[in-house]
Amino acid sequence: NAGVTQTPKFQVLKTGQSMTLQCAQDMNHEYMSWYRQDPGMGLRLIHYSVGAGITDQGEVPNGYNVSRSTTEDFPLRLLSAAPSQTSVYFCASSRVSGANVLTFGAGSRLTVL
Amino acid sequence: TQLLEQSPQFLSIQEGENLTVYCNSSSVFSSLQWYRQEPGEGPVLLVTVVTGGEVKKLKRLTFQFGDARKDSSLHITAAQPGDTGLYLCAGADTNAGKSTFGDGTTLTVKP
Numbered sequence: 001n002a003g004v005t006q007t008p009k010f011q012v013l014k015t016g017q018s019m020t021l022q023c024a025q026d027m028n029h030e031y032m033s034w035y036r037q038d039p040g041m042g043l044r045l046i047h048y049s050v051g052a053g054i055t056d057q058g059e060v061p062n063g064y065n066v067s068r069s070t071t072e073d074f075p076l077r078l079l080s081a082a083p084s085q086t087s088v089y090f091c092a093s094s095r096v097s098g099a100n101v102l103t104f105g106a107g108s109r110l111t112v113l
Numbered sequence: 114t115q116l117l118e119q120s121p122q123f124l125s126i127q128e129g130e131n132l133t134v135y136c137n138s139s140s141v142f143s144s145l146q147w148y149r150q151e152p153g154e155g156p157v158l159l160v161t162v163v164t165g166g167e168v169k170k171l172k173r174l175t176f177q178f179g180d181a182r183k184d185s186s187l188h189i190t191a192a193q194p195g196d197t198g199l200y201l202c203a204g205a206d207t208n209a210g211k212s213t214f215g216d217g218t219t220l221t222v223k224p
Binding site: 004030031033035040041042043044045048049050058059090092094096099100101102103104105106107 | 119122143144146148153154155156157158161163201203205206210211212213214215216217
């Protein structure tokens with residue numbers, strides 16, 4: 001089982017460039033979410049989705065867009081990258097029923113110069 | 114905004130010692146998870162606690178959920194170098210499908 005797949009694993013951008021981090025899950029999970037992880041700050045929620053066509057903002061949504069056209073995919077878009085968006089990004093999925101146990105991807109390390 | 118405070122932030126101990134990590138909040142959570150993360154990888158679930166006062170054991174790890182479902186602890190007995198990693202607690206808002214994470218505890222166990 002692939003679980004949660006994130007691409008790319010590493011990316012370097014210049015300030016102002018745009019890009020999309022891809023996330024796909026094959027577990028038929030209803031919930032998907034994006035977190036960023038910075039040193040000493042744990043994981044902070046960027047955006048999340050409770051199902052196809054439904055998204056909502058998390059704790060730190062500014063500068064990021066998401067869409068959920070299918071159950072499987074939940075891409076994260078950076079519209080105009082800034083150095084403050086240098087971070088490691090994790091996509092996660094979970095089931096509607098149960099205790100919101102998250103299955104994480106391996107992460108995407110983004111550097112904005 | 115629900116906040117989770119985790120302590121200590123860093124812990125460096127010798128093999129064989131015991132340790133406890135704490136996760137505290139002023140909010141009530143539907144459930145609470147503990148995850149472990151190794152460098153270059155995503156967090157992996159260790160345990161979920163749901164009921165106030167619940168205690169779960171996973172080999173040398175003991176997890177406890179507070180009676181009021183606002184806090185939790187992770188106790189490791191006779192730590193081993195393989196326990197080294199980042200330990201994260203997360204409070205779940207089950208209806209909203211989202212979780213709030215603590216800042217993590219970086220554990221180093223020296224041989």
